[in-house]
Amino acid sequence: MLAQAQTVGIGTIIAVLAYLLLVVWLGWLGYSRTKNAADYLVGGRQTHPFIMALSYGATFISTSAIVGFGGVAGLFGMSVLWLTFLNIFVGIFIAFVFLGGPARRIGHRLDAHTFPELLGRRYQSKFIQVFVGIVIFLFMPLYAAAVLIGGSEFISTQFGVDYNAALLIFSVITAAYVIMGGLKGVMYTDALQGSIMFIGMMILLIWAYVKIGGVVAGHQALTDMASLVPGKLREIGHQGWTAMPLFGWGDKKFDLWWTVITTISMGVGIGVLAQPQLVVRFMTVKSKRELNRAVPIGGVFILAMTGVAFTVGALSNAYFNKYGSEFSGRIVKTLNQEKGQAVLQIMKKDDAGKWADIMGKDGKPAMAPITITETTSETAAVDQQTVPIVKGRSISIVYAGGNLSQIIPMYVTTAMPKWFGVIFLLTLLSAAMSTLSSQFHTIGTGIGRDIYEQVRPNHGGTVAITRMAIVVGIIIAVLWSYFFRESPIIIARATAIFFGLCASAFLPAFIGGLFFKRMTKAAAICSIVVGFLATGFWLLLVKAQEAGDIGIVQKITDGKNSILAGYPNWPSVDPIVVALPISIIVAVVVSIVTKAPDKEHIDKCFGEK
Amino acid sequence: MLGLQDKWVVLVYILCAASASLCVIYGFFAWNKGDDSVKPEDVKW
Numbered sequence: 334m335l336a337q338a339q340t341v342g343i344g345t346i347i348a349v350l351a352y353l354l355l356v357v358w359l360g361w362l363g364y365s366r367t368k369n370a371a372d373y374l375v376g377g378r379q380t381h382p383f384i385m386a387l388s389y390g391a392t393f394i395s396t397s398a399i400v401g402f403g404g405v406a407g408l409f410g411m412s413v414l415w416l417t418f419l420n421i422f423v424g425i426f427i428a429f430v431f432l433g434g435p436a437r438r439i440g441h442r443l444d445a446h447t448f449p450e451l452l453g454r455r456y457q458s459k460f461i462q463v464f465v466g467i468v469i470f471l472f473m474p475l476y477a478a479a480v481l482i483g484g485s486e487f488i489s490t491q492f493g494v495d496y497n498a499a500l501l502i503f504s505v506i507t508a509a510y511v512i513m514g515g516l517k518g519v520m521y522t523d524a525l526q527g528s529i530m531f532i533g534m535m536i537l538l539i540w541a542y543v544k545i546g547g548v549v550a551g552h553q554a555l556t557d558m559a560s561l562v563p564g565k566l567r568e569i570g571h572q573g574w575t576a577m578p579l580f581g582w583g584d585k586k587f588d589l590w591w592t593v594i595t596t597i598s599m600g601v602g603i604g605v606l607a608q609p610q611l612v613v614r615f616m617t618v619k620s621k622r623e624l625n626r627a628v629p630i631g632g633v634f635i636l637a638m639t640g641v642a643f644t645v646g647a648l649s650n651a652y653f654n655k656y657g658s659e660f661s662g663r664i665v666k667t668l669n670q671e672k673g674q675a676v677l678q679i680m681k682k683d684d685a686g687k688w689a690d691i692m693g694k695d696g697k698p699a700m701a702p703i704t705i706t707e708t709t710s711e712t713a714a715v716d717q718q719t720v721p722i723v724k725g726r727s728i729s730i731v732y733a734g735g736n737l738s739q740i741i742p743m744y745v746t747t748a749m750p751k752w753f754g755v756i757f758l759l760t761l762l763s764a765a766m767s768t769l770s771s772q773f774h775t776i777g778t779g780i781g782r783d784i785y786e787q788v789r790p791n792h793g794g795t796v797a798i799t800r801m802a803i804v805v806g807i808i809i810a811v812l813w814s815y816f817f818r819e820s821p822i823i824i825a826r827a828t829a830i831f832f833g834l835c836a837s838a839f840l841p842a843f844i845g846g847l848f849f850k851r852m853t854k855a856a857a858i859c860s861i862v863v864g865f866l867a868t869g870f871w872l873l874l875v876k877a878q879e880a881g882d883i884g885i886v887q888k889i890t891d892g893k894n895s896i897l898a899g900y901p902n903w904p905s906v907d908p909i910v911v912a913l914p915i916s917i918i919v920a921v922v923v924s925i926v927t928k929a930p931d932k933e934h935i936d937k938c939f940g941e942k
Numbered sequence: 943m944l945g946l947q948d949k950w951v952v953l954v955y956i957l958c959a960a961s962a963s964l965c966v967i968y969g970f971f972a973w974n975k976g977d978d979s980v981k982p983e984d985v986k987w
Contacts, residue, residue, distance in 0.1 A: 411946070414954045421961040430968065434976070552945030559947060576948035621976030625969060632965025640958050 348755050352529070352762065353506065356522050360510025363518025370795040373515030374446035374778060376617035380520060386627035387527030388520040388767075389614045390634040393424065393605065394530065395768035396483040396761050397828045399642045404737035405597065406646030407729040407744075408566070410555075410574030412593050417639040419602025425631040428606055433615040433624040435847040439938050440616040447775075448609035449783040451616070452839070452861075455846040455938055456854040457931075459787050464861060466783030468838060469609055469775060472831055474806065477772040478813035479827035483738075484765030485814070500814060507766050508807045511773045512800050516617065519770045526763030531637050533760030536753060537745070538641040544748055545651050554651040560669035561654070561702040561728055574647045588905040595907035596829055603909065604832025607839040610775040642741065649729045649744040654704055656748070657732055659724040663688075663713055665700065673705040677725055680713060688713035688722055694735075701727040776810070777803030829907070830872065830879065837912035838864035841920040849924070850935045856923035864916030868908040877904035 367373050380388075406413045436451065445451040449469065453462025481500060488499040510518045545551035552575055559573030570579035570589040578589035605611060618624060662680040679699045680688045688711070693699040703725030711722040732747075733739035745757045781802030782795060841860045845852035872879045873886065874896045880886040881894030890896055895904035946952045 411951050411955070414951070414958055418954055418957045418961055421958065421965065426961060426965055426968070549945040554945075556945055556947040573947050575946040575951050577950040622972075622974065625972035625976050627969075628972070629966040629969030632962045632969075636958060636962040640962075 345755050345758065348759060349762070352759050355525055356506070356510065356766070359521040359525055360514040360518040363510070363514030363516075363521050367515050367517050367796075370799075371446065372517055373796045373799065374782065375440075375613060376516040376520055378441065378617060379619055380617040380623070382618065382623040382626035383630060384520050384524045385614055385618050385623065386630035387634065388523035388771075389611060389627070390631055390638065391523040391527035391530060391763065391767035392610055392614070392771040393420075393608075393635070393768075394638040394764055395480045395828070396487065396765045397479055397768075398639055399534075399761065399764055400483065400487075400738050400741050401828070402597070402639065403642035403646035404733070404740040406643035407649050407733070407740035408737055409571065409578070409589065409593055409597075410576065410650075411643065411647045412577045413597055413643050414640070415594065415598040416602050417636065417643055419598055420605065420635045420639050421632050423602055424605040425628065425635055428611075429615075429624050429628045429631060432606060432612075432844070432847060434621040436612055436615040436843075437618060437621070437624065438940065439847065442938060442940060445616065446613075447778045447782050448612045448839075449779065451612070452842055452846060452857065453783075453787075456842070456852075456857045457934060458854050458858060461842070461854075461857060461861065462783050463787050464858075465609075465839065466779040466787075468834070468865060469779035470784060470806070470809075472834060473609075473772055473776050473779070474810040474813045475827050476831040477769060477776065477806075477810040480765055480769050480772065481810055481814045484762070484769065487742075487761055487765070500811065503765070503769075504807055504811050507769050508773060508803070511770045511777075512803050515796070515799075516613075516774060519774050520617065522770065523767045526767040527634060529756075529763045530760050530767075531634060533756045534637045534641040536756065537645055537749070538637070540749055540753070541645045541648050541652070541744075545648055545655070551648055551651055554655065555648060557672060558650060558654055558674075558704070558728070560672065560674045561650075561704070563702060563728075563730070574650055582902055584901050587902055591902055591905040591907075595910050596833075596905075600829040600833040600836070600907045600909050603840070603913070604829075604834075604836035607835040607843050608832065609779070609835070609839075610771040612843070613775070613778075645744065646729075646740060649740055649748070652744065652748050653729050653732050654726050657726045659706055659726055660701055660703060660731075661688075661709075661722055661724050662691075663715060663720045664705075664723060668702060673725075675703060675705060675723075675725070677701050677703045677723070677727075680722065701731045703727045772810070773803055773807055776806030780805055833907055833909040833912075834865070834868045836909050837868045837916050840864075840913065841917045845920055845924070850939065851924055851929055852920065853924050853927045853930055855927045856920045859923045860916045860920035863919045864912050867912035867915050871908035871911055875904060876906070876908060880904075 371377055402413065439455060440451045443451065443454040445454050449462045449465035452465055453459060481503065484503050485496055485500040488494065488503060489496045510522060542548055542551055545554060556573065556575045559576065562571045562573060568586065570586045572579060578593055579586055580590045581587040615624065660677055660679050662677040664675045665678045666676040668674040668676060677700060679691045679701060681691055683689045691699045705723050705725045707724040709722045709724060712719045713722055729740045733743050745754065777799050781799040785798055785802065786795065838861050841864065842857040845857065873883060874880055877894040886895060887893065897903040944952055944955060946955065
């Protein structure tokens with residue numbers, strides 16, 4: 334293992350070891366400053382705003398956001414920047430300015446230490462606390478598995494170690510400081526990791542724009558490539574990397590708009606408001622003043638994360654089209670005569686010196702959209718005709734071998750200087766570990782504090798139970814990482830699925846609990862259960878990509894991927910578009926028809942007593 | 943504008959920068975406001 338690791342260079346190994354030593358030291362610092370369960374669960378409610386803001390941001394942004402969604406931007410273009418806007422405006426500004434204060438205040442007044450406990454105590458319902466804890470226990474490991482798989486595959490390819498060994502190393506190191514240091518250990522390490530991520534992404538942004546000739550020139554180069562959009566993407570509405578997909582309803586050509594706006598942008602952009610591991614951050618500070626001070630740090634941090642990843646992902650097309658290695662072959666279709674853009678049948682010389690077509694992995698001819706750089710003097714014989722061999726450069730997804738998640742790493746490897754590779758390695762390690770540590774902590778508190786302690790009131794110490802529960806949570810996440818590794822669609826969408834599920838199931842009860850004194854316990858229970866069931870129904874039977882991957886829908890529809898397969902656009906609509914409005918309506922209607930909550934309890938929650 | 947093809951992409955590009963700026967401006971003006979820390983007597987119950 335070590336012999337292989339040496340191929341990555343001694344400088345890289347020293348940098349990674351220094352980083353891990355810092356992480357372990359900060360984890361130990363968290364452990365040494367953890368004196369009671371409130372320290373372990375909510376960081377003692379005295380966290381510095383700088384640490385809180387970076388911890389919130391670093392937890393929010395995983396490798397999935399940088400590499401996964403950055404790759405999506407490489408394919409779909411800058412339209413995914415709507416997610417960045419929602420991340421900043423909703424995920425930071427709305428969350429911190431309007432939700433953070435009441436969540437912190439009510440959480441502190443009710444002595445709540447977790448998101449499920451906050452909801453449970455606000456509505457005086459043990460059922461809510463246990464049910465939300467169970468949802469976290471069942472579905473957060475899927476989100477954690479997505480981060481674990483991404484991080485482990487990255488470590489595996491970077492250091493040449495076996496995937497299973499990488500998974501074990503990655504899990505054990507992260508688990509060690511979460512189990513020992515609690516939320517203090519998690520937040521201290523998050524702050525370090527967030528700082529590394531910020532530096533790495535800012536260098537990436539500046540370098541990417543400089544490399545492509547500046548902001549306007551880079552955008553213009555990308556705009557001029559609109560003809561190179563692959564045919565299959567054009568069919569679903571892709572109009573270029575600096576344009577929105579075609580908008581409308583009732584035709585396949587509008588599918589991409591609904592995917593970009595509902596699944597990618599709304600699912601994650603709105604779902605962030607009800608993320609258990611993020612809401613608990615609001616309960617770690619002393620007052621609203623600390624939240625106010627965290628807002629600018631959070632806003633700039635998120636812009637530097639998703640804003641940079643999505644912009645660079647899209648711009649990578651212009652880079653590869655200008656500097657990528659050249660493909661040779663014959664033109665099968667002219668796309669834009671004026672700009673010299675065409676579809677190329679990729680060819681290579683065989684042993685006899687004759688040009689022959691290259692076949693793709695699927696056995697079909699390998700074709701690529703290119704900008705022609707040279708028409709050579711060589712020719713090939715095709716169907717008894719002589720055609721010229723041309724050379725040209727293509728788009729990101731072609732250079733990434735059709736794999737979305739390879740676009741950003743491929744760009745960093747080819748476009749960035751070698752020294753940046755070490756910084757980017759640490760950036761991705763930080764992104765993965767900061768998200769994973771919070772997931773482990775939240776799963777652990779979900780199992781320990783919200784389920785076990787509620788069903789067994791005469792329990793032992795909270796911290797001991799939570800530590801045991803974190804171990805259980807980690808084992809589940811690791812098992813899911815083995816189980817789902819072969820389901821790329823589920824893993825690629827695990828982040829969006831979990832965020833959307835949290836929004837539909839928890840958001841109406843959470844917002845209602847913070848702002849509406851008339852919101853009743855029955856309304857909260859109905860809203861949570863209906864939101865959960867509606868999301869499950871849509872994911873299992875309607876949303877084509879997820880439903881098709883899970884497979885239940887195919888058994889009841891004779892092999893179709895959606896029960897609405899015959900109706901254009903519906904199978905591309907995210908569950909949040911349907912489940913969240915239903916959940917809100919249920920919350921309002923049930924609140925109206927049920928008895929108002931006990932006034933004494935409401936006064937306790939809102940501080941009028 | 944800005945070399946971008948579509949007015950909606952121009953809009954979102956500007957909105958991203960504007961929302962981050964809003965966060966910075968808000969933080970600047972609210973830096974010392976909002977000390978509503980919960981007192982021990984508030985959680986006596």
